[in-house]
Amino acid sequence: MKLMMLQGLEGRSNNVVSLLFDCLNLPCADLGLDSDPLLHWQYHPDKYVDHVVLGKGPPGGSWQAMDGNVLTISLSRWMELPGMDYRSFGGGGPPTCRNSRASVASMAKYYSEYVKLKRLQENFRCGTVVTDVKPLANDQWLVTGVEHAGDEGALDMPFHYVTSHLVLATGNYDRPNKLKVPGDSEPYVIYSLLELERMVKQNKLSEHSDPVLVVGAGLSAADAIIACRFHGLPVLHAFRRSSGDPGFVFRQLPENMYPEYHKVHQMMTDGGNSYKKYKSLPEHKIIEIMPDYKVRLMGPGDGGSAACYVIKVSAVIALIGAQPDLYFLPQSGVGLGVKKDLPVASRSNPIEVEPFSYECTEAPGLYAIGSLAGDNFVRFVHGGALAFTSHIHKQLSDCEASAAADEAVEV
Numbered sequence: 001m002k003l004m005m006l007q008g009l010e011g012r013s014n015n016v017v018s019l020l021f022d023c024l025n026l027p028c029a030d031l032g033l034d035s036d037p038l039l040h041w042q043y044h045p046d047k048y049v050d051h052v053v054l055g056k057g058p059p060g061g062s063w064q065a066m067d068g069n070v071l072t073i074s075l076s077r078w079m080e081l082p083g084m085d086y087r088s089f090g091g092g093g094p095p096t097c098r099n100s101r102a103s104v105a106s107m108a109k110y111y112s113e114y115v116k117l118k119r120l121q122e123n124f125r126c127g128t129v130v131t132d133v134k135p136l137a138n139d140q141w142l143v144t145g146v147e148h149a150g151d152e153g154a155l156d157m158p159f160h161y162v163t164s165h166l167v168l169a170t171g172n173y174d175r176p177n178k179l180k181v182p183g184d185s186e187p188y189v190i191y192s193l194l195e196l197e198r199m200v201k202q203n204k205l206s207e208h209s210d211p212v213l214v215v216g217a218g219l220s221a222a223d224a225i226i227a228c229r230f231h232g233l234p235v236l237h238a239f240r241r242s243s244g245d246p247g248f249v250f251r252q253l254p255e256n257m258y259p260e261y262h263k264v265h266q267m268m269t270d271g272g273n274s275y276k277k278y279k280s281l282p283e284h285k286i287i288e289i290m291p292d293y294k295v296r297l298m299g300p301g302d303g304g305s306a307a308c309y310v311i312k313v314s315a316v317i318a319l320i321g322a323q324p325d326l327y328f329l330p331q332s333g334v335g336l337g338v339k340k341d342l343p344v345a346s347r348s349n350p351i352e353v354e355p356f357s358y359e360c361t362e363a364p365g366l367y368a369i370g371s372l373a374g375d376n377f378v379r380f381v382h383g384g385a386l387a388f389t390s391h392i393h394k395q396l397s398d399c400e401a402s403a404a405a406d407e408a409v410e411v
């Protein structure tokens with residue numbers, strides 16, 4: 001019956017609860033409508049479930065670790081949390097309109113402010129790293145980790161929790177994909193935009209440097225090209241597809257909303273005629289990275305045969321996706337994915353969860369939400385949170401009811 005109700009709903013999630021929640025929260029958002037939510041939020045203190053949130057950094061997850069200058073792909077209202085208008089917190093700087101894209105920095109601030117304004121701080125233990133998760137007898141989980149001491153010189157504090165309900169929300173972005181060629185860990189090979197900005201700040205890169213080699217053809221690689229252009233750095237841009245490939249992600253984005261990505265796409269297709277410090281290298285592979293800032297590439301040579309050649313660069317920035325880091329789980333999470341024999345991977349192998357509870361199909365008491373469960377946009381994370389909370393709440397209520405019944409029998 002529930003599945004019947006969901007027929008006809010569409011969205012960028014394969015999880016039915018996430019999809020339904022999104023359709024109620026942001027009705028017809030993908031058609032460009034800014035309609036009021038069909039949901040009403042009400043606080044029920046009696047339904048409170050005792051919990052603690054562990055995380056490496058401040059509230060906001062990956063948003064706190066991305067380059068703050070980049071604009072979001074989503075409109076800011078699509079990334080709001082329940083009961084707090086993006087405009088109302090006011091700390092993000094322009095733009096504050098809910099119907100435009102925001103800066104990553106302002107979203108990061110919105111998420112940390114949310115925890116304060118909703119008085120959730122007591123539940124958050126920031127600066128904590130979970131290092132081990134083990135199943136115990138009696139359907140419980142032992143969670144071990146360390147809390148980083150704030151003060152310099154102070155010791156990190158180990159901690160343990162035993163719980164019957166453990167929710168994984170550790171995201172997909174902790175392990176950037178490496179180039180997997182000799183030399184891919186040379187110090188001048190970097191895998192994040194923040195690192196590029198750091199190198200500019202430290203004057204390791206300037207407009208007089210050798211070119212920065214950007215590898216990748218997605219939105220993050222485009223962000224790196226935009227950043228290089230902003231700083232006046234010369235750029236060589238290597239990607240595997242041909243320049244006219246119809247599969248580039250840029251083609252899915254409306255030009256009026258994402259002009260900067262369309263500009264990059266244009267540079268990729270015209271080879272760089274529109275910006276003299278940029279040169280595109282379509283159909284290119286990185287073969288080897290040498291310690292002396294030289295990189296061996298393979299690209300289409302004359303007459304259709306592949307040709308190898310060497311270029312001199314100042315840095316290589318490879319933005320070719322990322323994977324979750326589930327080292328703390330038994331077998332590093334292998335067995336939890338949709339493809340059981342492979343590691344959990346962003347997009348190709350999300351954690352398999354029960355559709356209405358988000359409980360892992362292979363591990364009762366363990367739940368997964370967000371990008372780990374295939375919900376790659378913030379607007380779909382709420383569905384997972386609702387599903388697991390409802391499931392846990394029901395289980396706890398059932399336990400209380402059966403304990404009360406036992407007591408009544410004893411009396």
Ligand SMILES: Cc1cc2nc3c(=O)[nH]c(=O)nc-3n(C[C@H](O)[C@H](O)[C@H](O)COP(=O)(O)OP(=O)(O)OC[C@H]3O[C@@H](n4cnc5c(N)ncnc54)[C@H](O)[C@@H]3O)c2cc1C
Binds near residue numbers: 078129170
């Ligand atoms: C460049 C980029 C741009 C994006 N733009 C958008 C956008 O415009 N709109 C949108 O809706 N979504 C966007 N996303 C996706 C968005 O970031 C995620 O959907 C969102 O952050 C929710 O993810 P999450 O809660 O699953 O995990 P995350 O936000 O990734 O948070 C997981 C957190 O868990 C921490 N963690 C991991 N392992 C441990 C451990 N062992 N111990 C303690 N903590 C740990 C991580 O360090 C991280 O802080 C973007 C993502 C990227 C990378």
